[in-house]
Amino acid sequence: MQGSTGNPSIDPVVFFKLMLTGYLENITSDRKLVEHCSLRMDILYFLGYDINEELPWHSTLSRTRQLYPESLLESLFECIFSLCVKKGMVAGHQQAVGSAPVKANASIDSLLVKQPKESVQMHLAKVKADNEADRPDRKASSKPAAFISAPEHELRKLEKHQENLKNMPTALGAKNEQARLLSNKTHYSPGVATFDWRN
Incomplete structure (x- = not known):
């Protein structure tokens, strides 16, 4: 049920999908996460949002995360990863590392x-x-x-x-x-x- 004042509450499914997206895309800032997701049609589809729908405010993500213990998010990510491994969606056969030479000048x-x-x-x-x-x-x-x-x-x-x-x-x-x-x-x-x- 939505309140009449303040930012609208966030659907828990959308919240956890956003947290998973941030983890998989290696995005640690809530501002950048919302901006990134709003530009990606595949992520919008994953979240269940239409192309012209506004995503939740970044401050709503931050406040909602504070309601849950970190252990819950950690166990959620590990559970999803193990399900992907069981379904054959994840394999560790290849790893590519790229680098660029940079002139060292460090104390x-x-x-x-x-x-x-x-x-x-x-x-x-x-x-x-x-x-x-x-x-x-x-x-x-x-x-x-x-x-x-x-x-x-x-x-x-x-x-x-x-x-x-x-x-x-x-x-x-x-x-x-x-x-x-x-x-x-x-x-x-x-x-x-x-x-x-x-x-």
């Missing part, structure tokens, strides 16, 4: 450790950070956290290797407090753009 002190790779959790955390930064009552200077991911075993392996080096009395520079072991597998420069296409 070693600006390098950051990649975060453990947790697809759904990482996406939900980025959605939260992007939409918090998008709110008008937030300061524009606040930066969202880094979300570039790496396999967790690589991060553990690097940490253990660094500990082993520090415990070896013969290792050069091991006693220096600033000594660090860096690798492209576990560190990245926040100033360098990366491109990754998956098939």
Whole structure:
């Protein structure tokens, strides 16, 4: 039942379809999600909207998401993914990665450790950070956290290797407090753009 004032409420089916679309299209901002969906006829058809119908307001998406625990969205995505696998719609046989050479000009002190790779959790955390930064009552200077991911075993392996080096009395520079072991597998420069296409 619709109220007489304020924005109209959102159909729960449409809400969850929009959340799924954001996850599959890797869109973490509600503003960008609504804009993206309004330009795609296939997504409009999936949502059950006609080409001239207005999609829900981005603020309605944000407020509705706050009503549900993150674990519900996570289990929903995993359930849909497992159903797609069972029906043969998803296969992991091919992966394509494209890249472009970029002249490096980064300070070693600006390098950051990649975060453990947790697809759904990482996406939900980025959605939260992007939409918090998008709110008008937030300061524009606040930066969202880094979300570039790496396999967790690589991060553990690097940490253990660094500990082993520090415990070896013969290792050069091991006693220096600033000594660090860096690798492209576990560190990245926040100033360098990366491109990754998956098939």
